Amino acid sequence: MRILIVEDDPMLGDGLQRGLKLIGHAVDWFGTAAEADRAIGMMHYDAVVLDLGLPDDDGVALLGRWRQQGRQMPVVVLTARDAVASRISGLDAGADDYLVKPVELDELAARLRAVTRRAAGMPEPVWRHGPLEYQPAARLALWHGKAVDLTSRESMLLELLLTYPNRVLTREFLRDKLYDWDKGSESNTLEVHIHHLRKKLHPGIVRTLRGAGYTLGTLEAIEIGTSEPEGGDRA
Known part of the structure; x- marks a missing residue:
């Protein structure tokens, strides 16, 4: 599975990239919305892990643009915004799942498997x-x-x-x-x-x-x- 991580925190982004690579995924990590936009335009990703607090744009707005452009890859929002209103806005913008930082790598990997199975029309665990x-x-x-x-x-x-x-x-x-x-x-x-x-x-x-x-x-x-x-x- 090829995954795009959009996260501006260097320590978290590097940790997620290394961890997901260790369990066998191909992972690209970028820290800005502009870089993520370029990557999305060049590569088909099976899933995206998206931070909402990016330095050059709001993650909800970025996700909304992707959906308006017809990009249907599964997106798991990963953010420090834990208010219910923030979760609702992220899901309404087109997120497939929502996790609040800090997050365990095993849980993130499980959420990614779940959203990609649903996207592929294969929700069964086997x-x-x-x-x-x-x-x-x-x-x-x-x-x-x-x-x-x-x-x-x-x-x-x-x-x-x-x-x-x-x-x-x-x-x-x-x-x-x-x-x-x-x-x-x-x-x-x-x-x-x-x-x-x-x-x-x-x-x-x-x-x-x-x-x-x-x-x-x-x-x-x-x-x-x-x-x-x-x-x-x-x-």
């Missing part, structure tokens, strides 16, 4: 695809009921495929979701993760479409045990 069960909160994958040991990146990749089960995801889209702007990846890193998913789960769990990208394998492919050639680009 996602299923044939014999595959995936629990996003625990980053736990089960194949025929047996736990499979996945790395953080492999779990993120599987979660992306399950989030968009009927969509072909380009290499660029997947790399943007898996890696931060300031953390590049080797050209074949994505293909290595896909190879590992096929090896650990099932050869047909990921389908390669030539010149297009990747998509979740069909139930038929999983049942008969077919897959695309490793590193292949065949349809």
Whole structure:
């Protein structure tokens, strides 16, 4: 999941970025509304953590503009404003959730998972695809009921495929979701993760479409045990 943090407190912003990265998310952090606006215009984020007290603009006004522009990414407001009226104004401006500082990282991560599940139309705590069960909160994958040991990146990749089960995801889209702007990846890193998913789960769990990208394998492919050639680009 790629997350944007908009927070002008250097200590809090850095702490949130580091903490969310440690649990496997790609995270960009900016301290002003202007920087956040530029980032939103350049990148698709799965969720935003938004402080209301920004130095160059009001967070409620910024959120209102995003919604007027048709930007529907989930937004969790994080602020020191604990008055009921402030909560109401934030929610009315289009926030999906509201947390008052100080906040525990585990609670913020749980709120982010909840709002992104709802946005993806998958509110259930367990996602299923044939014999595959995936629990996003625990980053736990089960194949025929047996736990499979996945790395953080492999779990993120599987979660992306399950989030968009009927969509072909380009290499660029997947790399943007898996890696931060300031953390590049080797050209074949994505293909290595896909190879590992096929090896650990099932050869047909990921389908390669030539010149297009990747998509979740069909139930038929999983049942008969077919897959695309490793590193292949065949349809």
